[in-house]
Amino acid sequence: MASRKTSILEAAARVIARRGVRGLRVEELASEAGVSTALIYYHFKDRTGVLRQTLEFISDRAERYTTDRDAGAPPATPREELEQTLLLELQDTAVVRENSTAWGELRASAVFDETLREDLARATRVWVQEVAELLGGVRPMSPAVALAGAAERLTALLEGLSTRWLSGSLPLAHARTLMTEAIDAEVARLGA
């Protein structure tokens, strides 16, 4: 069973995905999570503390659902692992939709509010580093700087495609095709 703190973070991700970061008030979060506002202040100090930890929570959750493998499945090749990690962010499931919406909202709100910028930059670096390592598995002879650049592009493209999908400008199946072709182009660019 999830701890009380985890339940609050799950509720915060739901509220942000439904109404945006700017729609998140501590009173509503308490009501959504079925706890008192005092408990929220106890665990998170203030609204900024809630937002910071929600950012970490949704990053961790994305890492979980993009790295889960079926127990009985044959081991994935590095290329399959890379594709799976990126394409699992483009799925029409409740958790991916909620996670991507909340991530996009935290990103968009950081344009106006400097509070979250440092945490967001750190979470972005961690994500880029993970994708760079997967690219390194596909192209082991590539220099680190080339892998990092390709990872920055693939993750920034994923953010762009995801926001287009969620805002109704791009069908999901086509977003997945575009992402797969981008992986092709970057892997080709890294050479053998």
Added chain:
Amino acid sequence: MASRKTSILEAAARVIARRGVRGLRVEELASEAGVSTALIYYHFKDRTGVLRQTLEFISDRAERYTTDRDAGAPPATPREELEQTLLLELQDTAVVRENSTAWGELRASAVFDETLREDLARATRVWVQEVAELLGGVRPMSPAVALAGAAERLTALLEGLSTRWLSGSLPLAHARTLMTEAIDAEVARLGA
């Protein structure tokens, strides 16, 4: 001199870039533009009308500043034209920062509010088509579907990089390098 309607649209772009779409109220827009709320309702019918026409206004403005050439400059090659069009969206000038912030906000708000989705999808298609034509100048033998895919990726990447830049996760100079390398990768993928 700009018409009264244009002044209102300029003021709307400023307000959205400063406080977000959700911070735009007709009363504040009237005060920012130095006009009456009645004049705003006369020109735009309602707040949705303001948002729709602001979206068109910032798309047109982006097209202007990305296609302006110095009168005395030698004609650009197709590749230079393509790079210039995309890289001019990654400049630290007041108008580009304001335009990109407002565009990102309209995109982000469409995730929650369906009203703008159709206009946004149309503006996205127009932009993709322009970039596809520039790519066709660089690679005239490429099939239209390949050009369109590359244009969708380059413009979605630009949105992703631009939001990372504006939210403090990516230095501008590095965003420009990443964009230039993406153009290389896509042009290489299109072949000769």
